[in-house]
Amino acid sequence: ERFIASTKAYNTLVNVDQRKVYDESRGSYDPILSDFSVSLTWFNYDKLVADSSAVWVIQVYDDLDASSKYFAQQWDGVAGSDLAELGGIKFGRVNARRDRDLLNRLPMRTRTFPTVMLFTRDTMPSIFSLADTSTKALRKWVIAETPFAQGGGSGNAYKLVIESPD
Numbered sequence: 608e609r610f611i612a613s614t615k616a617y618n619t620l621v622n623v624d625q626r627k628v629y630d631e632s633r634g635s636y637d638p639i640l641s642d643f644s645v646s647l648t649w650f651n652y653d654k655l656v657a658d659s660s661a662v663w664v665i666q667v668y669d670d671l672d673a674s675s676k677y678f679a680q681q682w683d684g685v686a687g688s689d690l691a692e693l694g695g696i697k698f699g700r701v702n703a704r705r706d707r708d709l710l711n712r713l714p715m716r717t718r719t720f721p722t723v724m725l726f727t728r729d730t731m732p733s734i735f736s737l738a739d740t741s742t743k744a745l746r747k748w749v750i751a752e753t754p755f756a757q758g759g760g761s762g763n764a765y766k767l768v769i770e771s772p773d
Contacts, residue, residue: 638670639679643687644698649709662727662753667701669720678721684742725752
């Protein structure tokens with residue numbers, strides 16, 4: 608147990624970004640993890656998002672922000688739902704603290720965290736209102752803002768959008 612704690616401390620100290628977060632948070636740093644979305648970085652953004660014709664829902668978050676921590680469960684509730692599997696919608700996340708350079712490449716500037724945007728290569732981004740951060744509200748917004756919900760889709764994705772529960 609002591610070895611694991613020592614290894615974690617060593618890894619934090621040798622990683623410049625983790626050490627900065629540790630120093631800023633006075634040691635109470637817990638990363639916000641997601642099992643259902645892609646971690647987007649400066650290095651993979653073009654290949655995964657910019658060069659893709661897929662519908663992307665991207666969350667920009669900060670590990671030290673209380674609202675981002677609270678929203679993580681709602682995000683995973685939607686990113687891990689049938690929207691990704693049947694609807695072909697891609698879910699990605701940008702850690703604003705770790706990937707600051709990527710923030711300038713996103714289609715819209717982020718000023719608050721979390722920020723959630725939905726877009727394709729050919730559409731202007733839509734921003735999710737944080738007035739209601741429930742899983743139900745986020746899911747309903749994703750469905751309403753997805754281009755095939757507006758009459759252009761086919762197959763499972765179109766069926767999913769039309770028949771989605773409120």
